[in-house]
Amino acid sequence: MPGLLARVASAQQPTVRYNAYSAKGKQMLAIYADAVGKMMALQTKDPRSWDFQWYTHFIPGPQNLTTKLPKILEVYGASKDPNRQLAEQMWSMCQSHLKAQNAYMFLPWHRMYVLCFEEIIRAISGKPEFTLPYWDYLDPTQKSLPEEFRQPNDPLYKSLYRPDRNKYVYTDPKTGKTYNIDVNAGTPIDLGQPEGAINLNCMQATTYDDASGVAGFCNGLNSNPHGIVHDYVGNEKGMGYVPTAANDPIFWLHHSNVDRVWASWNKNGGQNPLSEWTSYDYTFADGNGNAVSYNAAKVGDTVELGYVFDAYYGAQFGPGTAKVETLQLAVNTAPVGAAAPAPVQAAAATGPTVLGAGLTRAVLTSTSEGTALFQAAPKAPAAGKRMVLELSQLVQSGPVGQAFNVYIGEDAKSGTYVGQVSFFPAMPADMDHSAHGGTAGGVNAYFDITNEVASGAISAKMLAKPVVAFLPAGPVNDAAKPTVGAILIRQV
Ligand SMILES: [Cu+2]
Structure with a gap:
């Protein structure tokens, strides 16, 4: 039983994901940068390659969103590559954008996706101790893109650099004041934006699903901080657009933090409607590039999946009073x-x-x-x-x-x-x-x-x-x- 399943089955101590700004997180980013560089050198048809993992979120370029066949033919041609079937199952599966998908699978799907990616980094780097750091852009002192992602000429960290990040002059419509936004120069990603533009209001939700005219936790988090941070970091060729977002290595640290917000909401009393999720199964690639399937109802608890975070958002952000009668x-x-x-x-x-x-x-x-x-x-x-x-x-x-x-x-x-x-x-x-x-x-x-x-x-x-x-x-x-x-x- 390879990869993830083995770790879960052995019930060993959960691994710990660290803040990207911490000393431990920085050690992990050195491993990450090395592995990302190696993944980028692999051929796309390899499930452990950078592109294959990116395309699992969504395939890039102009496309009919309902078919991934042209991209699959481009990569696999007429060959009988056994990984072609995996690509057909995995690519463009970011939940949820297509017909008959369920918007509430946003969190379970991304949890599995990030977990399997973390396993691939362990395998590619040869460092079984690796855990994927998270980027805590809610912390006022951590609103700059971590410096490891802004080094285009560094032999190790250049793999984490992407040019497609926001760079423009923004004029505040209220005050007329102008701001030079340059994410790759380390400007705070919310520079010039109203106070609290990135927030944890989602954590006050009392239900996971939307109910009675108020946002549930999942939709709330999907919008803010999730969507807002995508917008603040990247342009339409990068983090700012679903088909290209997962090509930016910061994507994975962003989603590690989104996952942490979810775990924090649960720690503060938020309940996952697991019984509604039993019919949702998704396939990913494990550390060896082999198919591994998860049922959404089985991924509601990170401890059961073998990992925890070094810190969580506290009870002050937790679920509020019940809201009824609209x-x-x-x-x-x-x-x-x-x-x-x-x-x-x-x-x-x-x-x-x-x-x-x-x-x-x-x-x-x-x-x-x-x-x-x-x-x-x-x-x-x-x-x-x-x-x-x-x-x-x-x-x-x-x-x-x-x-x-x-x-x-x-x-x-x-x-x-x-x-x-x-x-x-x-x-x-x-x-x-x-x-x-x-x-x-x-x-x-x-x-x-x-x-x-x-x-x-x-x-x-x-x-x-x-x-x-x-x-x-x-x-x-x-x-x-x-x-x-x-x-x-x-x-x-
Ligand atoms: Cu995202």
């Missing part, structure tokens, strides 16, 4: 064009809002309950209730490039910032979204605006005719047509 307060009507003045409330039916490089506004129409509650602000919502802005069914036609700042109000200056939305986890626009998990299908983002209403930052006057404004947090690609399917304000 009341719909406002819904968007026809979207308005970029930078157009806000029109009077339209009578058109609910429609999608397409975002772009400029300012985009969506005007919401209040329900009768909403009108009454909004007039009561700042004494709304009712005691014990929350007010939540939901952006649902996020889709994209290509790499969007950066997250968007979201405001209640006309623009960045007069409106109130409520958070950022990432389109990294969004579904491709040509897919059928009906089969996905989530309250309304697809990928949703939720912003709790209770405190902003209570403090008066979002006033009764602003809520009399609610407008949601979007401005990119960096350069975005209009052609990708980032689209919000529906916008709602709810009391939950």
Whole structure:
């Protein structure tokens, strides 16, 4: 019984994953850099090669997302290579982007993927003590890409360097101040962004799945910090886009930390709905390049899988009080064009809002309950209730490039910032979204605006005719047509 299964079966002491900034983590990064260089030298058809592992997340380049055959033919030709079947099973399996996949498999699938990759690094490096470090970008002192990933000319660490990381000048839409973003020069990845733009709000979720109009833990984490960090680190040829993200060696440390956020939520009382996962099996390659299959219901606990982290996020981030009874307060009507003045409330039916490089506004129409509650602000919502802005069914036609700042109000200056939305986890626009998990299908983002209403930052006057404004947090690609399917304000 090779690789992973042997380690689990022997029930030895769990291995420990370390912070990339720590001395132990740095020792691991030296092993990692050596192994990545060796994997990059292997032929793509080898399951332990860098490209094969990258393609397991998603194959790069223009493609029909529903078929990987052209890429498989390119790599294997007509040969009877036994690994071709493994490629057919494994490539482009990042959960979840395609029809009939389940959005809630995001965390189990990536846990298995990273675990098997870690085993390959052990085998390739010949260092059985290797564990994959994590990058803790929530720590204010660790917001720069770890230095090992920024050394294009270093004989050892050049394997961890990628040119496709963010480098641009960003102008804050509120203050007009400019920032030189250069991830490979070590600028903090959230430089110039609003405070708390990368956050652990997801850990306050009381359920794993979305429920009653609030984000569940999985969808919350998928958006932030997961999607936001992808956007902040890489461009559309790197971390900023699903088909190329796993070619950046920092991808794996990012997902090691995403895995740590999940383990932290469980440690703080969050429950995985394992019984819903028993029909999901996925195949990966182990340290010897042989197929190994996992059932999602068996990967809910890292200790059972043989590893722990050297530290976890604490109880202050843990699940909050239960949220039930949803009341719909406002819904968007026809979207308005970029930078157009806000029109009077339209009578058109609910429609999608397409975002772009400029300012985009969506005007919401209040329900009768909403009108009454909004007039009561700042004494709304009712005691014990929350007010939540939901952006649902996020889709994209290509790499969007950066997250968007979201405001209640006309623009960045007069409106109130409520958070950022990432389109990294969004579904491709040509897919059928009906089969996905989530309250309304697809990928949703939720912003709790209770405190902003209570403090008066979002006033009764602003809520009399609610407008949601979007401005990119960096350069975005209009052609990708980032689209919000529906916008709602709810009391939950
Ligand atoms: Cu990711």
